[in-house]
Amino acid sequence: TVKAVWNNYEALFKHFSYASTDTCRDSRERAKYNGLKNILTSNNFVHNLGVLYDALIELSDLSIQLQKRDMTLPAAHKSIQRTIRVLESMASIPGPKSQEVISACENKEFKNIQIYSKTSVIKVQMGQFFTSLSNNMKQRLMTTQASNVSSREINNEYQVNFKNLIEDLEVLSPENWPDNMDIQYGDESIRRLSQVFEIDQVLSVRGFREYKENKKVNIDIKPLMTVINSIAISSSECERTFSSMNLIVSPIRSTLTSSHLSSLIFIHCVGPPLEKFDPKSFVKSWIMRGKRSATETNCLKRAKKDENVSNPYNSIWNCLNV
Structure with a gap:
């Protein structure tokens, strides 16, 4: 990830430098690590790293907010609008990591490592990048249309419906x-x-x-x-449910019906913790219905069927005793 590369930039440089001169490796592998080192020390790569870091930090924070269970649609809309305004501002005013890499490119040094001007890595235009990112968020999130469908029309029907819905909710x-x-x-x-x-x-x-x-x-x-x-803001609730289903459905429990599986998932997702659950009343109800407890050692005698009762398959069964 971008954060991992940022935090481990020096370690990656040392690893690529050592691997590019390691005689235990063949020439093709050494050339590969030498190319990775050249990309890592490119000023355009460092510049892009800082720009992407700022963008992903804002999007990650927005994602965490939208995953809250008490998040409502009006509150989510305000959070999205706030993030869009921040991204639009970053198009002209660099974020903290962008400022750091801009200064590093001017000094030609990043994290005590010399960087060089290379045209092999395309430089991301910061203003254009953040403007495009904010516009795409408006088109995909400020609408009642599915997020996987892109619409370039201005003020299309779905965007107007979403705008009217938000105004009514406010x-x-x-x-x-x-x-x-x-x-x-x-x-x-x-x-x-x-x-x-x-x-x-x-x-x-x-x-x-x-x-x-x-x-x-x-x-x-x-x-x-x-x-x-109760309107679902994100797919986090569905993802939690699917995760619970993977824990509940196992090879041992593969015979569970859909009804039992639904009940177990419901208990797992919204049920109280063990310290707040008193099972005594449910256990008494279970035993009163004639069920046996899990600790019972003497089971009830099995009731055998009357063998003298006529059965249409008796003639076939008699053939087995010949």
Whole structure:
């Protein structure tokens, strides 16, 4: 990764330098390590390393924020917008690592290692790179369209729908309310949201009006608030579930049905920790239903079927005794 190369730059240089002159290696392998050393000591490579480091740090921080379980769609939208503004600013004002590599290229020395001007490595234009990165984030994240589909149209239908959805959601935040707002402020947004999520519009509008007066979530607006807060922001929840499924489904448990597997995954994902779980009531219920406990040594006698009962396969079974 970029961070690993940055932190271990000196060690990599020493390794490539030693390997390029190691007589125990053949000429082809020594030439390969010599080429890696030349790339590592290129000023363009060092410049690109710092630019990518700054960009990936911002994207990594955004990814961590979006993985929070309490992250809502309006909060996620603000985080994305903030990151985009930071990237746009870096197009003209270099980030901390970019400033460090710019200074290193001017002094022709990075981490106490001499670097050289070489045209073999293409230099990333910092302004163009961050501008393109921010534009791509707007096109892929500021839309209701699938992220794997790229759309170059300005103000296309999906982007307009996303913009309208965010504006409607912002009405529910008290910090966005005007000081002297009309009694019908935000009613149209609540109706549109109720229609999208198939919730009673009359109850939602009534609850929103009470919410504006009392600044407290009431029973009428609560269904709409619950649905909005339940919108999945990222695929992290799905990834956690798949990880749990890999732990639960094993060769020993390969006979689990889909229903049992779903129940076990649900318990694993949202169940309480062991110190907060008292199994006594569930164990008593299990035993009261005639089930035996795991520590029982004397099992109930097996009930044998009456062999004298007629069976349509008796004639076939009798052939086995001939």
